[in-house]
Amino acid sequence: MYADFYGFTEHPFNIAPDPRFLYLTPAHTEALAALNYGIREKKSFVVLTGEVGTGKTTLLYHLIDNLAENVRTAFIFHTHTTFKQLLKSIFLELELPLRDEDTVLLISRLHHYLIERAVAGETVVLIIDEAQNLSTEVLEDIRLLSNLETPSAKLLQIVLCGQPELEAKINTMGLRQLRQRIEIQRRIGPLSELECWDYVEHRLKIVGGNAGKLFTPGAMSLLWAHSRRIPRLINMMCDNALLIGYATSRKKIDQTIMHEVIRGLDGALSSSTSLAVSAPVLPSSTREKIDTLRKLLSAVAARRTGEVLR
Numbered sequence: 263m264y265a266d267f268y269g270f271t272e273h274p275f276n277i278a279p280d281p282r283f284l285y286l287t288p289a290h291t292e293a294l295a296a297l298n299y300g301i302r303e304k305k306s307f308v309v310l311t312g313e314v315g316t317g318k319t320t321l322l323y324h325l326i327d328n329l330a331e332n333v334r335t336a337f338i339f340h341t342h343t344t345f346k347q348l349l350k351s352i353f354l355e356l357e358l359p360l361r362d363e364d365t366v367l368l369i370s371r372l373h374h375y376l377i378e379r380a381v382a383g384e385t386v387v388l389i390i391d392e393a394q395n396l397s398t399e400v401l402e403d404i405r406l407l408s409n410l411e412t413p414s415a416k417l418l419q420i421v422l423c424g425q426p427e428l429e430a431k432i433n434t435m436g437l438r439q440l441r442q443r444i445e446i447q448r449r450i451g452p453l454s455e456l457e458c459w460d461y462v463e464h465r466l467k468i469v470g471g472n473a474g475k476l477f478t479p480g481a482m483s484l485l486w487a488h489s490r491r492i493p494r495l496i497n498m499m500c501d502n503a504l505l506i507g508y509a510t511s512r513k514k515i516d517q518t519i520m521h522e523v524i525r526g527l528d529g530a531l532s533s534s535t536s537l538a539v540s541a542p543v544l545p546s547s548t549r550e551k552i553d554t555l556r557k558l559l560s561a562v563a564a565r566r567t568g569e570v571l572r
Contacts, residue, residue, distance in 0.1 A: 264508035268476070270469040275501040277494055279317075281324035285464045285493070287457050290321055293448040297325050297421060301333065301387055304416050305445040306408045309432070310423045312450040315494025318423050319391055321450075326389070333385045341395040345403040352388060373410050376417035387419045394424035398436050405440040452491040458482075461493060462500060477503075480517040488524050488531050495531060499523050 265273055274283075286294065293310055300308035312318050319339075326335050336355035338348065349368045353360050358375060379386050388407070390396070396404070410417045422428065429449075432441050453461055459482065463473040477485070481503070489495040502523045503515045512519065524531060 264504045265469070267508045268471060268504065268513070270466075270471055272469050273501070274465040274469040274471060275497040275504070277497050277501075279320040279323050281320055281327055283465050283468060284317070284320050284324045285457075285461045287450075287453060289448075289450045290317060293450050294321060294325060296446050296448045297321075300421070300446045301329070301385065301419050304385065304419055306416055306420065307405075307440070307444045307446075308419070308421045309428070309444050309447040310421065310450070311426055311429050311448075313452065313492065314425060315492040316450050316452060317493050318450065322389060322391060322421075322423060329387075330385075332383055333387060334379065335387045335389055337389045337391070339391040341390065341392045343396075343400065345400045348400060348404075356386070369407070369410075372407075373417070376410055377412075380412065380415070380417055385419065386417070387421060389421040389423070391423045392425075393422040394426075394428040394431065396431075398431065398434065401431070401437055401440055405437075405443060408443055453493065453496075455486055455491065458486050458489075458491050458496065461496060465497075476513075476515055478514060478516045481515045481520040484517060484520040484524065490531075498527060499531075502526060 265271070284290075297308055297310065299305075310318060310321070322337070326337060329335065334356065336352045338351050338355065340351065343351070346365050346368070349365065349372070350360055352372065353368070356375065358371070363371070376386055390404075393401075404420065404422075407418055408416060408420060426449075431437065432444070459473065462477070462482075462485075466473050466476065473482075485496060485499055485503075489499055499520070503519050506519045506522055507513070507515050510519070
């Protein structure tokens with residue numbers, strides 16, 4: 263909606279994990295290198311953790327897009343599941359036929375498939391996102407999948423990605439055997455203040471924009487403070503700021519607009535930083551126009567989601 267107004271080729275701050283917009287901090291770069299190394303060297307388990315919205319899923323999509331041609335992946339993101347349901351999801355991802363079989367037979371067929379791929383010189387990687395939602399029992403069963411091996415190599419590389427709760431779960435006594443199988447573990451966190459500026463500039467450059475021309479220093483300061491330097495929250499704040507700028511025909515995003523964004527996203531921005539009492543307020547007629555635009559965007563997004571699900 264606002265892309266044409268600002269001269270963008272597309273919206274720069276969608277929260278979808280689009281690998282085209284991946285911004286690699288030193289921590290992200292190291293995590294990506296560790297993931298690639300773990301897969302290349304056929305390590306048993308690789309674990310990646312980070313707070314909500316720090317770019318883990320985007321990093322995984324980038325990883326999958328750039329793996330060698332001889333690497334096959336099963337990418338699982340629905341993790342409120344039983345182990346048998348997880349096995350069926352793996353079969354679907356690997357395009358293996360599903361039959362009415364028990365868990366033992368499913369594992370046996372998966373084992374034969376992995377041997378065939380290994381003979382053909384291929385690597386099979388199981389990547390599980392949102393792994394913090396897996397129960398202790400399912401995680402223990404996943405550990406047993408790492409027993410699918412030859413005398414010289416693992417047949418299945420397993421990447422677990424999730425929020426910090428995953429670390430806590432892995433460190434419990436009941437999963438000590440799994441913990442001993444984890445050969446590589448990395449964690450990514452919020453951006454630094456300098457990385458925040460580079461992150462915004464990076465996304466804007468991709469669509470033909472320029473952060474210095476678009477955001478005032480005051481607006482950027484509010485962005486850093488209230489987003490807590492988390493990429494997803496930065497995206498949400500910038501997207502709403504540009505929507506308000508479009509609604510008010512303003513090419514420059516200043517503190518007034520950013521304060522309005524913070525008010526509108528108060529539920530999502532659970533920051534310890536509070537708004538100043540003297541923060542400027544937009545006229546009520548303008549705020550009504552903004553609310554109408556927000557409702558329109560929500561309706562469009564809901565319609566698109568319905569189309570995807572169909």
